[in-house]
Amino acid sequence: MPTGVAIRDVREQLFAAAERVLLRDGPSALTSRAVTTEAGCAKGVLHRHFADFDAFLAELVRDRIVRVGRQGEALREVAGTGSVTGHVAGALTEVFQSVAVALVGLITSRDVLRARLRAETPSGVPLLTEATAMLADYLAAEQERGRIAAGAEAAVLAPTLIGAGHLLFADRHSGPPSEEDVLRMVETVMAGVVRDREQDREREQDGERD
Secondary structure, three states: OHHHHHHHHHHHHHHHHHHHHHHHOOHOOHHHHHHHHOOOHHHHHHHHHHHHHHHHHHHHHHHHHHHOOOOOOOOHHHHOOOHHHHHHHHHHHHHOOOHHHHHHHHHHHHHHHHHHHHHOOOOOOOOOOHHHHHHHHHHHHHOOOEEEOOOOHHHHHHHHHHHHHHHHHOOOOOOOOHHHHHHHHHHOOOOOOOHHHHHHHHHHHHHHHO
16 A cells, blocks of 8 residues: 555544544543544554644644635535525534534643644634634625625624634533524524525515515
8 A cells, every 4th residue: 555545544543533532522531542542553653643642633633624624615616505694504513513612622722732733823723713714705705796785894704603603512511502503693693794585585575565
């Protein structure tokens, strides 16, 4: 097997194991031994591929950031179609229903990890910053299409939605919020801002009744 393929497979195996530990036991339980035990491999395997445990964690976060980038590309492609609030609610759920909430807790608790990620994310909290940019880009695209009010501030709406979404999903013990809860939050934050086709039709019908 080519060396590059072997390394990629080991990385994916270790990343998946780390995410399972994070989701099940939280950031405080994440150690190199916990990861290798979960992955079913010797502890030395991790250190053969990464300089140290913080280097491994930094690559784990970078991998998630890349996924957010791909999610952002897909989100921009649906701009102008469907429901704006539905797309936003789906994007928030995709971000936070994964391991992102636990990763944010891990990032904020480890100074060395934050320092290693500063090159990619010079300000803000890594992963949350990229997720915020993803939403801001999408909202700006919808604004260009006239589906969000011209006076709306995408740069303000996006972090508000990310912050509210993070709070909704942060309670690991009660389980994730329902789709209705997420959509209700998005609709509340974006009240008076969204002008999708369904809302336009409702306004037209109200005008006809008047």
